[in-house]
Amino acid sequence: MNSAIQLDDVRKVYNKDIVALNNVSLNVREGEIFGLLGPNGSGKTTMIKCISQLATLTAGRIHVSGIDIQKSPKDAKEIIGLSPQEPKADRYFTIQTMLEYQAGYYGIPRVQAKERVVTLLKEFDLFDKRKEEAKALSGGMMRKLSLLKSLIHKPEVLILDEPTAALDVEARHDLWNHVRRVNNNGTTIFLTTHYIEEAEEMCDRICFLKEGEVIRVQGKDDLMNELSQNKIRFTFEQEPEIPGSFPSYTWDDNDVVITVGLEEQSRVLRRAIDCLEDNNIAYGNFTIKQDSLENIFRRMVQ
C-alpha cells in the first residue's frame, strides 16, 4: 500500500533545548484512518504542525503522498487539509464568503468555489448559517465549519487535531460520521484525540507517542490482541482451596481473578474450568471483562 504520510527521523527542538519530537519515523498508509495517541505534551500537535508546515523541522524529512514538503512545499499544501485543535475563522466575513475565499486560496475558480461551498454547507447542515459570521456559531458548529474548511479543496490527506474536543456526545457522533464519509471517499485521515474509545472505534492503526518518541505503531486489532489484559473472574460462595495447576491468579475478596491476553484467553479459561471441575470445586459464576484501548494507553504511557 502506498504511503500517504512518511516521516523519516523527524526532529523538532524548540528554544534550542526543548525536544518536542525526537527522531520520529512513521508511515501512514493511503486510505486509512490513523490515530495518534499520547498524553499532553507528547508532541502530537507539533507533529501535525510539522506535517502541515506550520512548524519548521529541526532535522529529518517528511513526504506527503510522495511529495517532499521541504522541496515542494506548495505541492504538498495542495493535498493537505488541516482542522486545527482550536477552530478559527475569518471574523470579517460571513461564513459563505469566508469559505469562498478559502476555496480561492487553493486556486478554485469562483463559480466552482460557490457550488462547492453550497454543497458542503448543506452536507454539514450549516447552510442556514451561511449569511452569518462565525462568531454566531456554537462550539459544535465551529468544529464542523473547521472540518468543512479543511475539505474545501478536496485534500488527499486530512489532518484532524483533536476534532471532537469539548463537543457533546451527539455532536461528536455527528462529526465522526462526516469523517467516516470523507474516509470512505478515499481520503486518508490522520487524527489525534483524547477520547481513546473514539480511536478504538474509528482508527485502523494507532501510534502511541510519548515524550516526542514513537512507542508503538500497530493495527488496532493486533494491538488489542497483543496488549489486552482481560480479566476472567470466578466467584465462589466460600473461599476455596485453589489447586496448583490452576492458571496464575489474584484474589479480589472471595473472587479469583485471572489476567490474560486476548489470544490465550480461551485456552486459559478452558484450563481453569477443567482444573476446578477435576478438583470438584464449585464456583458460582465466571465473567470476562474485556480490556479497553484506554487501559492499554494508560499502561503504555506510564
Next chain:
Amino acid sequence: MNSVLIRWWTLLKRESLRFLRVPVVTVVPALTTVLFYFLIFGLVIGSRIEQIAGYEYIAFIVPGLLVQNILNGSYSNPSGSLFISRTYGNINDFLLAPISYLPFTAIYVLAGVFRGAVLGIGTLCIALFMTEISIHSYTVFFVYVGLISTAFSSFGLIVGLWAEDFQQLNIFTNFLITPLTFLGGVFYSLDMVNDTLSIVTQLNPIYYMVAGVRYGMLGFEEVPVWIGISFLTVVSVSLFVCAWYLVKIGYNLKD
C-alpha cells in the same frame, strides 16, 4: 484565470475588502482628522499666515496632509491585518494555502498601498472643497506616492509580524510615525522655522517625502527631487526585502 492568479487575487481581495468592511475604524477617522486640519490650520490659522513661495497656506499644507494619510493608511493595513490574524488564529488559513512567500508579502504590501490610495483620494476630495488642487508633475507625484506607500506598507508588515500585543502594535504609530510626520514639514517650510528645528526637520525622512509630493503638486522644490526618489527607492526596497525575509523564515508565523 489560472489557479495561481486566483490564489493571489483572492488574498488581495480579502486583504483589501477587509478594511472596507469596517470603514468606521479604517477610513472615516483619518478623513475626519484631515478635515479638521484643513478647517483649523488651513482656514482659521492659515488665513492669518502669509503666502509661502507664492501659495496660499491651505494649498501649501495639502501635500503634507496627503502624505500623512497615505503613509498612515499604508502602514496600518498590513500591520493591523496581520497582527489580528495572528492573534485570532486565522493566519493559518493563509499559511496552509499553497501561496509562495514572495507573492504573500507582495499582496499584503499591495493591499496596504490600496488603503493608502483610498485615504489619499479621500484627502484630495476633502481638499477640493477647501482650495484649488493642481498637479505640477504627474510622474514625480505618482512615483513619490507609490514609493511612500510601498515603504510604509512594508514597514507595517514587519511590525505586524513583530508585535506581540496591541501596545507593541501602536508603539511605532504613537512614538515614531506621528511625531516624525508633525516634524516633517507638513505644516511649515524650512524658512518658517528656526535653525534648530530646520536641522531636526532635515534629519527627518518624512520631510523628504512631503517635499517630493509638494513638488509634484505645486512645483515648489525645497529638496532636489532625485535625492528624495533615490532615498525612498532604497528605503522601500530594503523594507520590502526585510518583510519578505521575515515571512520566508516564518518569523512569528511558524513554530
